Amino acid sequence: MQPARRITLTDDVYAAVRALIMDHDVQPGARINIDALARRLAVSPTPVREALARLESDGLVSKKPLVGYTATPLLTRAEFEELVEMRLILEPAAAARVAAAGLDGAELAGLRAEADLPGPEGAAAVAAFTAQDARFHHTLAGLSGNRMLHDAVVRLRAHLHLFRLHFPAAHYGVSAREHHRIVDAVAAGDPAAASAAMRDHLTAARDRHLPFFESR
Amino acid sequence: MQPARRITLTDDVYAAVRALIMDHDVQPGARINIDALARRLAVSPTPVREALARLESDGLVSKKPLVGYTATPLLTRAEFEELVEMRLILEPAAAARVAAAGLDGAELAGLRAEADLPGPEGAAAVAAFTAQDARFHHTLAGLSGNRMLHDAVVRLRAHLHLFRLHFPAAHYGVSAREHHRIVDAVAAGDPAAASAAMRDHLTAARDRHLPFFESR
DNA sequence: CGATCAAAGATCCTATAGGATCCCTCGCCA
DNA sequence: TGGCGAGGGATCCTATAGGATCTTTGATCG
Known part of the structure; x- marks a missing residue:
C-alpha cells in the first residue's frame, strides 16, 4: 500500500x-x-x-x-433483487433517452468500443470484466444528459462489488453481445428498442448471477 | 441556535x-x-x-x-427539468409497485392521512406545506418495499429546498386532490392508474413551479 | 490610469493529545 | 458448572495547535 x-x-x-x-x-x-x-x-x-x-x-x-x-455486508438475495429492480427502473429509461436524443459519431464510436468486454484470460480477469462492464453502463447513463440519472446509476453500481469473488464464467461473451444489441438500438434512434434491449440485458444478467446465492 | x-x-x-x-x-x-x-x-x-x-x-x-x-447554488432551470425527469422515472414506478403489492388497512389509512396538505394559513405555511408534501412522497416510496428506491426518492427531494422562498399559492388544494387520486388508484390495486396519477401529479407540479424561473 | 507583483491575512488541512464510552475478559458466587 | 458483575484494555470521539495554501489588498511600474 x-x-x-x-x-x-x-x-x-x-x-x-x-x-x-x-x-x-x-x-x-x-x-x-x-x-x-x-x-x-x-x-x-x-x-x-x-x-x-x-x-x-x-x-x-x-x-x-x-x-x-x-x-457493509454482502447483499442478501432480497437486496440483490431490489438492486435489480432499481436498475430496471433507471437504466432502460436512460437507454431510451439516449436513443431519443441521438449521438454524434464520436460518442457512438466511444460507446461501441466500451461495449466490448475482456475475455476470461489473464490474471485479474474478473476485475477487468466488471470494470469494463461498469464503464459501459456509466457511459451510457452519462450520455442521457441527465446528471442526476447518471449519479444514481453510478451509486447503485458500487454495491455490485459483491461478485468480485464468485463470478460465473457464463457472463463472458453473452454480456458483450447484449451490450452491442443495446448500442445498435441506440444508434438506430429507437427508444423503445433500446429500452427493451437494456431490460433484457439486466434480467439476463440477473439470472446469470442467481446461482451465486444458491452456493452460499 | x-x-x-x-x-x-x-x-x-x-x-x-x-x-x-x-x-x-x-x-x-x-x-x-x-x-x-x-x-x-x-x-x-x-x-x-x-x-x-x-x-x-x-x-x-x-x-x-x-x-x-x-x-450548493439554487437549481437552474435546466437542472430543475432534470430533477423532474428523474422523479418521473422513479415515483410513478414506485406508485405502481405499491398498487401491485397492495396495502393493509393501517398503511392505507396512514397514507391517506398524509395526502392531506395544510392550507395557506399560518406563519410558516410554505414550510409546513412542503414538509407534508415530502412526507407523503417519502411514505409512498417507502411502501414500495424497495429501500434503494426509497433512498433515491428522498435524496432527490433535498434539492427542492429551492422553493422555500418563492412559492406559488396555486399549489394549495390542487396538490392534495392529486395526492388523493394517487391514493385511490393504489387502494384500488391498479398499478397503471397509480403510475399515471403520479405522472400527472409530477408534471402538473412542474408546470406550477415554472413561473419561479421566469421571475429570476 | 491600468496592470502586475508582492506581502499580509484568512482559511483550510493535518497531526497530536486527552477524555468518554463500549466491549471483553477474568474472577466471584450461587 | 453456569450466570453475574467488575475491572482493564481498546477504540472512538473531541479539542487544540501548527504548517501549507489560497485569496485579497496595497503599492509600484509602465
Whole structure:
C-alpha cells in the first residue's frame, strides 16, 4: 500500500478505502479500525474519518456510534433483487433517452468500443470484466444528459462489488453481445428498442448471477 | 441556535447544518466557514468537517480543495427539468409497485392521512406545506418495499429546498386532490392508474413551479 | 490610469493529545 | 458448572495547535 498524497488527503484516502472494500481487501462485514487504517495509509485519523463519512453516504460502510465503522455486508438475495429492480427502473429509461436524443459519431464510436468486454484470460480477469462492464453502463447513463440519472446509476453500481469473488464464467461473451444489441438500438434512434434491449440485458444478467446465492 | 449535543456530535451537526441550508439561513452559493460554523454550534471543527463531507454526498454543499465548502447554488432551470425527469422515472414506478403489492388497512389509512396538505394559513405555511408534501412522497416510496428506491426518492427531494422562498399559492388544494387520486388508484390495486396519477401529479407540479424561473 | 507583483491575512488541512464510552475478559458466587 | 458483575484494555470521539495554501489588498511600474 502506497502512502496517500495529492492535493487533499481526504480524496486519496476515500479512493484508497473504497478500493480496499471493492477488492475485498477488507472483508465484507469486518470492523474498520480508524487508527489502524490511518497508520496503514500513513495519514492521521482525521482525513480517514472524513473519507469514511462519505463512504457511509455511498452505503459501502455503516457506522455505529461509539463503536466504529463496519464494511457493509454482502447483499442478501432480497437486496440483490431490489438492486435489480432499481436498475430496471433507471437504466432502460436512460437507454431510451439516449436513443431519443441521438449521438454524434464520436460518442457512438466511444460507446461501441466500451461495449466490448475482456475475455476470461489473464490474471485479474474478473476485475477487468466488471470494470469494463461498469464503464459501459456509466457511459451510457452519462450520455442521457441527465446528471442526476447518471449519479444514481453510478451509486447503485458500487454495491455490485459483491461478485468480485464468485463470478460465473457464463457472463463472458453473452454480456458483450447484449451490450452491442443495446448500442445498435441506440444508434438506430429507437427508444423503445433500446429500452427493451437494456431490460433484457439486466434480467439476463440477473439470472446469470442467481446461482451465486444458491452456493452460499 | 442551540449548542448541539446528543450521542454523537456529528449527527447533530449534520442535522443542524442541513437545516441551516434548507431554511436558507445559509444563502445558496454562500461560502461556509468551517471555524465560524464550529463556533456557532459550540463544537470543534472536526465533527463539522465530517458533517460537511456527508452533506457533500447529498449534493447540498460542494467542496473546492484548499478553498472551502460552499452551499450548493439554487437549481437552474435546466437542472430543475432534470430533477423532474428523474422523479418521473422513479415515483410513478414506485406508485405502481405499491398498487401491485397492495396495502393493509393501517398503511392505507396512514397514507391517506398524509395526502392531506395544510392550507395557506399560518406563519410558516410554505414550510409546513412542503414538509407534508415530502412526507407523503417519502411514505409512498417507502411502501414500495424497495429501500434503494426509497433512498433515491428522498435524496432527490433535498434539492427542492429551492422553493422555500418563492412559492406559488396555486399549489394549495390542487396538490392534495392529486395526492388523493394517487391514493385511490393504489387502494384500488391498479398499478397503471397509480403510475399515471403520479405522472400527472409530477408534471402538473412542474408546470406550477415554472413561473419561479421566469421571475429570476 | 491600468496592470502586475508582492506581502499580509484568512482559511483550510493535518497531526497530536486527552477524555468518554463500549466491549471483553477474568474472577466471584450461587 | 453456569450466570453475574467488575475491572482493564481498546477504540472512538473531541479539542487544540501548527504548517501549507489560497485569496485579497496595497503599492509600484509602465
